[in-house]
Amino acid sequence: MAHDARREDYLRMSLRFALSLDEGSPDHAARAFASFGRRFAQSRDSLPQSDADRAFHLVSLATELLDYRLPFVGEELVEPLRARARGMLDEALALDPFCHDAARMRTGLDVASHEERLRLLMERADLVRSSCEKDRDALCELLEEPRRPLAASIAMRPWWRWLAETAECALICGRNHAALAAAEELMDADPSDLSDVRFTLAYTLVKLEDAPGLERLVWRYPTLGDTRADDAWILLSQAALAYKRLELDAARHLLGRLLEAYRGCGAALAQQVEIGDGFFARIRVPAYSEDELVVALSEGVVLLQEGVERTGKGVFGAWVAKTALELDPAAPKGPATKGAQRGASGQ
């Protein structure tokens, strides 16, 4: 799961291509489709596309820069890279003023205050939604029935990402009911949860210490697109809630399960490195990789760093670090893990 800008770019173009073929003969269509992949890769401009498609392509290029290269570059390259991405997003907005991803990422680049970003996101939410719905309806009218679900999904995704960022932003701001509302709206809009907003929802429910709510979410898991029930977010949430309820044996057991799912990642649990959030969406990482755990822990700062604790790790964070080393004594205590190298140079 998770959003993939490059793949979405490809899907958009293939839909547009299909649209251009629907008027020709079936024979011609089959021949033309055979060449689509090659043309997409090598001579993109020869393919039919709208300004909105061109704008989204720029979004996908900016995403590569911001979400997948920026975290790994040295200090001196951060600003030039951000400037390049900013230029791409500006161009995208010039091509398509309704390129909501570009507008959202632009805000992410320029507005440091999460409160301010949240305000902007909430202010424009209705507009983005109706704009996406309009695109969806127009596109579906043109397409044949079998292609409609994909087209509808692609048209609505900018809105889904808008909501996902709203939820995450609200969670960071400590506005937990706002985070809850955005996450639930998104789960209703996209029950397959392409955005993985259930992760943000799980953390929010822990912040509200809503045990029945978290239990209901766990029950809902099998109905979602990705059915694994032991991702880092849900296990960390369950452990955090048990910990808050002073059910320390249960919390320890859950942390043990987390370490089983993410083998050899005790060091990441002990270090709790903070990385920047993705600008386009939550960054894509392999399931059960150390990188995935690092992403979950980084978003989990809102749970880990709560309370009055002298080392600055937070009450739960200090307990997680200590318990992880007890459960996984082989974990290296030094900072040299893959995750740690990401650094905090992102958003």
Next chain:
Amino acid sequence: MSIREDLIERCARKRDQKVGPLSKEAFAELTLAVRENPAGFADEAAEQALLVLADALDSHRAAARDDDLLDDDAFAAERSKRLRRLVEACEAACALDAGCLDALLVHALAEDLEPDELTLRLVGLAAEFDSAEEASADLWDDPLNRPRLRLRAAIARTCIDAARFSLARNGARRVVDATLAAGDPLGARHTLMLACARLEDEDGLNRAEALFSGRESAWSHLSRILLLYKLGRMSAARRALRGFDSLCAGGAYALLHPVYVDLYLPERPEVPACGFEEAVMAVREAEPIIADVPEFIGWCQGHEWLAASARSFAERNDLDW
């Protein structure tokens, strides 16, 4: 309500049971006599232990009076020495009466533990000492119940520091309910209100406020601001902030310039409602909640009238700014 007052009341009641029942006037006179010379009336181990503790707490407070003259290192050294002496006194009290819960509580607090360790220590004490009592709003009446209530209030406060807000809310609510007839002398409502604010529990905060209407405090004002802010009702939050500033002396200063608050041993010191000391304590207790709303203080600072009010309070009272 201090431990010394408990001791006096316990001794007087015991004597009354032995020689009484005394008339109201005679009982008042007896109470006076106990106050003058508690050692003369503390003839059983339980009261003797309490007396050791009460004396130790008094000298602990007296020793803290000159702290302002010390630099940071000297203060830290002096403070830890003082806390060690208090721990020793608690041990002496427990040697007289192993069941002296107040001494066990102060002992745990004076060790200055991390909130997590402290929670476990105190919860352990509660498991050992809590008795099943019928639901009642006047448990405070009997001084023998007070150590248990004090312990529970301390657990609720510690739960705020340890980010266990549901436990804090439920625990504080239990103390409020059990001491309602006496008007919540332990101030558990303050903890309750803070926990409700953090959990965005508007109904809970409304109920708590209604129960104590006309008894606003720095905690109730601060809880209301935080709740409204967290719920995104910004103009109402701004009005609540204005209320806090105008009704709590030095509240603006306490919020923008947090002041060090030492451990409560074992209760909050008694201070005037909505005064500066109270604002300072409320801000300290709200610290984990304020830190969880990262741009809250920035938003407060953005109101010029608040910063101006804080500055002028600092100037009037010769405080750092």
